[in-house]
Amino acid sequence: MNACTSSLLLIALALPAHAADIAMKDQSLLSAQAAAPASSHYFQPPKESQLPDNAFGKLVQEGRALFVDTKKYAPDYVGNGLACANCHLDQGRKANSAPLWAAYTMYPAYRKKNDKVNTYAERLQGCFQFSMNGKAPDANGPVIAALSAYSYWLATGAPTGQELPGRAYPEVPPPEGGFDLAKGAQVYTAQCALCHGPNGEGQKAGEDYVLPPLWGADSFNWGAGMHRINTAAAFIKENMPLGKGTSLSNEDAWHVAAFMNSHERPQDPRLIDGSIEKTRDKYHANDGVNLYGKTVNGQLLGKGL
Incomplete structure (x- = not known):
């Protein structure tokens, strides 16, 4: 049993019944992936036994x-x-x-x-x-x-200064008509809420999160790279739902990423003079696709929590 499998089994024992089912399913999926031959397309890091x-x-x-x-x-x-x-x-x-x-x-x-x-x-x-x-x-x-x-x-054995395949989250083209928050909400309910909670709050075992919050006070702040909708869409498309990466369409990945990032989260620590507008102009206006400083559903995003 490897460290990842052990962690998931411990999580399953600590979680409520429905969350434990999720963890055990994810453990099975990850175990199957581990048993499959590693892709020769990607660099292979050393094994734990080689430490x-x-x-x-x-x-x-x-x-x-x-x-x-x-x-x-x-x-x-x-x-x-x-x-x-x-x-x-x-x-x-x-x-x-x-x-x-x-x-x-x-x-x-x-x-x-x-x-x-x-x-x-x-x-x-x-x-x-x-x-x-x-x-x-x-x-x-x-x-x-x-x-x-x-x-x-x-990185043992990896070439220095050479961008390796698999380095980032593969870019996902945006929907032709732009992202749709209503569609994103539907995707979230169907594909994400069981793990991350109906309000993006994540799930805890005791005081510790075992399934991460996606927005709100305990999530990443407005300065994190994941606040960019294009970045979040790329991560989601490739990796989510956990163990079933690439199962969402490009469009649904964008829609749900936009929905996730249309919610308030902690303030950008680079806030300038208490001004969301100044902070957006300096740090967010040309930083991918994001909603910082924009009004969504009547609420100005970026006030922080």
Whole structure:
């Protein structure tokens, strides 16, 4: 039994009956995927059995634990209910889900988001600030050191500075007529609500989220990359529903991504002078397709929670 299977079985024991059924179904799907031959199209990161039994191996294990259960192991830096592994599936291994093995070797790199060349440590810090709605750990501190070691290990043997297949979420063309929030609501009810809750609130076992919230105070903030509808659509199309990726049409992926991101969430921490308009003009006007600073169903989005 691998770590992913073990985690899902533990989740199943802790969840209410209907959620446990979901977790067990997902465990079966993921087990079937693991049993299938790995695609030669994608880089293959090292197996857990190849992890060295030394100080480096211990640091890698610490990084993996941080990645999978971020709030537990880095509580001072996480301000919501998410973990790194919610957006980078299979513990950061899965191709087409922004895997760590494809990201690590591409840094340092220029990022339009902050208009400078970023180190990998700075990229990780940004994830904490935006996706985790928290604060950036010290670039030279133990949290970044462990996550960097885990990423470095997963990238063992990968070419440096070469964009590998499966690096990001594959782009999904938008619907010809644009996204439709009403259709998105229908897709959400049919395909997403059972896991993520009717109001995007996720599901908990005790105080911990086992199925992540998609909007609201415990989700990613308005500065996270996933607030872009095009980015969310790409992730959803490739990876959701969990274990059944690519089963949604391109159009439905866009519709449901727009519906998800038409709800309020924590404020963009880059808010300028308390002004949503100024913040949109500077950071959101040319940042993909997004609804920050726009009025939806009579509500101005971007006020934050």
